[in-house]
Amino acid sequence: MSTIELLTEIPGPRSRTIVARRQAAGARGVPMLTPIAVAHARGCAVTDADGNTLIDFAGGIGALAVGHCPEAVVAAIRAQADELLHMCSIVASYEPFVAVCERLNTIAPGDFAKKTTLLNSGAEAVEAAVKIVRAYTGRQAIIVFEGAYHGRTNLALAMTSKYGMFKHGFGPFAPEIYRLPFPDLFRRPVGLSEDDYLQACIRQLEHALVAQVSPEAVAAIVIEPVQGEGGFIPTPPAFLRRIRELCTEHGMVMVADEVQCGFGRTGKLFAVEHYGLAPDLLITGKSIAGGMPLAAVTGRAEIMDGPHPGGLGGTYIGNPLACAAALAAIDIIRAPAFLSRAEAVGRRLRAGLEGLQLNYPGIIGEVRGLGPMLAIEIVGADGRPDPDTTGAITTEALRRGLITIRAGLNVNCVRFLPPLDIGDADIDEALEVLGAALQAVAGARAEAPA
């Protein structure tokens, strides 16, 4: 039995009405990646306002490792709602808040004493991490990378790459942010081997600590172990290991932003586990609480205690409902059976995508990612990034009942963010739809005048 069930065209009339109201009432700055309005959802199945059921591979942009509305998370929220909706952790303590901090201290990589602070969003957590490392080190400079995404608030935006989409018109940006090249093996200069390119990138990183900013001025290097918005590009292990070494050598804090790649997305609880190293600070968000707004910074206790009392906080941070949801979601994700299913999902999805690449080698330039965190990079006839074809593929897939979203500095990747316990039949159905979308787009390309 298929999951996708379409009763009207996509979008249907009710979706169109709600979307028109949104366009009239809501500021246009918040992008709308699909024209559907959703009524309810479970697992990977989303039912829209017209009664159409679609497969969701956007997963709340990576916030739904456990899928939509898992029973245990919903039950935990319901039970908590009967007891305490809000207190403000600045005013008083409540057990779920403490339990989430303890849980994160236990599960975050690194064999050292840890502390945690909770926040409402990934961007807010990134900003808190910057405050923490500056207070601890007494230094100001922050190193980030091309292709990075760290959020939309002003300091986080200064750290985010991809100018046109995210930053246009919003300056001035915060100072003391240094952006270095990120090794994208697929887009390496023609003629260079992967290894030579990687060595050159490492030398560039070392050179930047002479030419751009002195390591004694650097509070932290902030990096996504797998770039998310940048197009699901895993950091090459030698590069991440060199960052770890340089941070240790120069007293710079290594901060891993795992807002998108953490909590099982790569098949391990945290992506850094693939690399066998521990960052000093770990930033988490998105899937931490099954879709409830929560984020965190967890790390070495002495660094976390850098800011003075009163230096961190916020009215809603660690809201009781979000904490109850997080405790339930984290328990689901860290179960060995869940993570081994996530790895199996990755293998099946990758095999399917590589099959599609064989059929459409002129369109899918690369299938890449880590574990089940997978994307395809879409190229034009000349091998260059092709954002238009990418948009056509996601549109055609949506018309057939599969929700996907794009990524990449050039908006030319389709990324896949299914629930990590999705069944084989749903993966296969999604791949079938993607194949049909590619066929439609390839046909249109062939017919287009040269």
Ligand code: PMP
């Ligand atoms: N860091 C990373 C790596 C992200 O992917 C995101 C969100 N896409 C953020 C930070 C910002 O998170 P939020 O949208 O919750 O502010």
